[in-house]
Amino acid sequence: MSTRSPWTWVPTLFGAEEIPSAMVTFVALLMFLQCGASPARATLCAALLFLPWTLKSFVRSWIRRRGHFRHTIHWLEAAIFLSLVLVALSFPYGQGALFASLMLTSLLCSWHELTARMYYERMLRPPLQCVFTTPKIFFSQTAVVLTYGMLIIAVGGLQVYYRHILHAWSTGCYLLAGGFALFALYHLAALRPPAVGNRGASHTVSGSVKAEVHIIDRIRQKPGWLAPVISLFFLLLPQSLMFFTRTIYLYESRAQGGLGCSIQEIGFAQGTVGVMAFCLGLTLGRRLLLRGSPRRSFWLFAVALGLSPLVYLYMTLSPPASLRGICACTCLAQFCFGLGLYACRLPVRYISGERYRNTINLLYIPLVATCLIPPAALSGWLASVCGYRLFFLLDALTAPLGWLVTILAMRRYPMAFTRREGA
CATH class of the missing domain: 1.20.1250.20 (MFS general substrate transporter like domains)
Known part of the structure; x- marks a missing residue:
């Protein structure tokens, strides 16, 4: 087990993952509305962004068998950064482009949440997990408050400066991507591999889907x-x-x-x-x-x-x-x-x-x-x-x-x- 203190990575890992997640979960609705979507269409698009969270269990076994999850977290955070940049670039191209980029971000966030939780459970023994439950929740919730509230307030201020709401949203998303990138760079040094990995013989997504279907069959019993x-x-x-x-x-x-x-x-x-x-x-x-x-x-x-x-x-x-x-x-x-x-x-x-x-x-x-x-x-x-x-x-x-x-x-x-x- 790594000797590095969990305080060096637990707050940032679970705080950082809420930055894009809060944007997709809460802020996306306002993005659609200010891009000209009707309330009916805005709620439909925003609700569909929850689909990756309903389906993330189907890749659970695939992610678990990749090993100790540290490298998976690194490439997921790099991909999330790029997806946030895509969100910023999508505003001039209409609601379809915005929805596609947000859906990609939501998908990556759901995988990151799954991987971070597995990494946390692998790095900390159950008694230590109990100790860090409250700090983990605190920093995660703090990130939600700062992202949801401050992003919208910042976009409102940028709208006054640019005199154009879409430019304001693009700039706000660029700033969000930059903030997330700082956490991702920090995690390159802060995250340590556990003493024992768990690589399995199979790494296929189809095998993971079959495993989850089997679990669903057992639940139905x-x-x-x-x-x-x-x-x-x-x-x-x-x-x-x-x-x-x-x-x-x-x-x-x-x-x-x-x-x-x-x-x-x-x-x-x-x-x-x-x-x-x-x-x-x-x-x-x-x-x-x-x-x-x-x-x-x-x-x-x-x-x-x-x-x-x-x-x-x-x-x-x-x-x-x-x-x-x-x-x-x-x-x-x-x-x-x-x-x-x-x-x-x-x-x-x-x-x-x-x-x-x-x-x-x-x-x-x-x-x-x-x-x-x-x-x-x-x-x-x-x-x-x-x-x-x-x-x-x-x-x-x-x-x-x-x-x-x-x-x-x-x-x-x-x-x-x-x-x-x-x-």
């Missing part, structure tokens, strides 16, 4: 495996529907039913204050799940997931008159989202076991991403048809439906909702 999946879909439905529309509601003009916020205001309210509240909710949720009764904690999380639409429904009934009011509402909604997201842990553990115990962002778990994509993709169209007030009302009404489905699933298959969270 578990008693009642479909019940927690359906329950998870309906529990996440309120948040899935508003995952992108909450930002569109802030962005669209008051004449179109939105709040007419500037991009800088969105960057501060949603990308900084909101993401900080989301991270705080995640932190509290993890502590409650580790210390409390799993069933009691689960229902606290499940109820919290359904509260966020009520905040936005209130905003449509009584629009905030100042940025402070918008920040207060987004803070509360995002805190409930972060806290409630830990309701996913127990169904995911029943389906996938301990595979994702070291995953930082629960949205990057394939099952969670799969449940999120269909409602999120349709949400922009639904909001355009219904109007924001009716949309958030209907969204809020899906929460009791999710609770009812979960109650029925828990009565039929209680074992899927009572396993304790590991370290």
Whole structure:
């Protein structure tokens, strides 16, 4: 085992991977909107960017058999840097080019997350992994806050300078690529190989796909495996529907039913204050799940997931008159989202076991991403048809439906909702 302190690489490895991931997950929606896409098309494109996260498990065995993962991390980080440059270059060529470059970035980010997690598990023994869980989460969440909030605010400032929004986005992406490149260069020296690799006889992608299909077949043999999946879909439905529309509601003009916020205001309210509240909710949720009764904690999380639409429904009934009011509402909604997201842990553990115990962002778990994509993709169209007030009302009404489905699933298959969270 390498003698180099984990403090020299854990913060930078997991902080750096969130720089492009946060751009693809949260910022891409605004990119599409400011490139002229309608809300319906913007949410569809942004939701499809989650597809690589749903499919990343199919290359898991292929990556694992490549060895000790250090070289894989290096070439992935080089490829991510180039993909960020492609994103910056794509703005003058329209929405199709932007979508293609963002999809490539999302694919590489999903592979990097998988490889970094394997490297972390190989380099640190389980007791040491427990020690570094909190620092790993802290630096990862800090990177999300800085990337989401500061990138949008910077682009807003550059728009004033250039007088052209696409030039501003291109420059912002170049700056993001440069910042990520510094971390990648540092990792060339900071990452050390473990004492023992794990190269296998097979390195083919097709073999990895077959191995994952075999795992899926074994999952389907578990008693009642479909019940927690359906329950998870309906529990996440309120948040899935508003995952992108909450930002569109802030962005669209008051004449179109939105709040007419500037991009800088969105960057501060949603990308900084909101993401900080989301991270705080995640932190509290993890502590409650580790210390409390799993069933009691689960229902606290499940109820919290359904509260966020009520905040936005209130905003449509009584629009905030100042940025402070918008920040207060987004803070509360995002805190409930972060806290409630830990309701996913127990169904995911029943389906996938301990595979994702070291995953930082629960949205990057394939099952969670799969449940999120269909409602999120349709949400922009639904909001355009219904109007924001009716949309958030209907969204809020899906929460009791999710609770009812979960109650029925828990009565039929209680074992899927009572396993304790590991370290």
